Amino acid sequence: MIDLHIHILPGIDDGPRTLEESLEMARMAVADGITTVVATPHLFSHRAVALEDFNAPDTIREAVAALNRELAAAAIPLIVLPGCEVPLFADILKFVESNRVLSLNDGGRYISLEMPDTVIPPATEDIIFHLSSLGLTPIITHPERNPIFYEMPQKLKRLLSLGCLAQITARSLTGGFGWRVSRFTKKLVRAGMV
Structure with missing residues (x-):
């Protein structure tokens, strides 16, 4: 099973604060039969639209890669793919057109x-x-x-x-x-x- 919307990256938004919390979420997902999740941190770090304070695609990609390494080291059979939860806001099209927004699975x-x-x-x-x-x-x-x-x-x-x-x-x-x-x-x- 695939979960298309999860705040699992540690310290990125209002999801888990620590790596251990992320790993515990991953264990729970696996126990529920989930094999793959798409990490969807909020585009804006503090949920308020602040055009200069956003989770850049590279930041999300790096956090996903780091979490996948930790999952492998902990023998937790879960794959994390990159994504982003984008609010509907006035400059959304500018953000999309300038590649400041990740689609689900980055490139989908x-x-x-x-x-x-x-x-x-x-x-x-x-x-x-x-x-x-x-x-x-x-x-x-x-x-x-x-x-x-x-x-x-x-x-x-x-x-x-x-x-x-x-x-x-x-x-x-x-x-x-x-x-x-x-x-x-x-x-x-x-x-x-x-």
């Missing part, structure tokens, strides 16, 4: 896209169209936890009709974010939206 055609949870910006459809024209398919991360999509699922449906995909968090299915999120997640699954 999918980009992990996190939507704002207060408003869907008016330029969203244009941005998605432009990403598509660059050969990238946005995968909307954890839409089930986004209050906008919860209140107006037709907004998510519209983005999917434009070629986006959507990916849920397993913990959302099991009630880890509350019964309301769990119920909405199951509704999205039944509707084939994720």
Whole structure:
């Protein structure tokens, strides 16, 4: 099994702070039957959009390579691939076009896209169209936890009709974010939206 969205790199974002925490996460993933994960640290180090304070692709690649070496040394059978969780922000296209954003598996055609949870910006459809024209398919991360999509699922449906995909968090299915999120997640699954 492959996990396409995990914050597993130590000290990069709001994921694990130490290597030992990363290794423990890896052990748990393997115990759950996962063989490969895509590390998706937030593009911006502190989640706030600060154009000069971002996780550069080389930084992520180096962190992934280092973690893979540690996993091998610890005999943990997990492969970590590079990626990045990119927020929808005003300069996203400039970042993509200047190679400051990693796609999933670094060079693939999918980009992990996190939507704002207060408003869907008016330029969203244009941005998605432009990403598509660059050969990238946005995968909307954890839409089930986004209050906008919860209140107006037709907004998510519209983005999917434009070629986006959507990916849920397993913990959302099991009630880890509350019964309301769990119920909405199951509704999205039944509707084939994720």
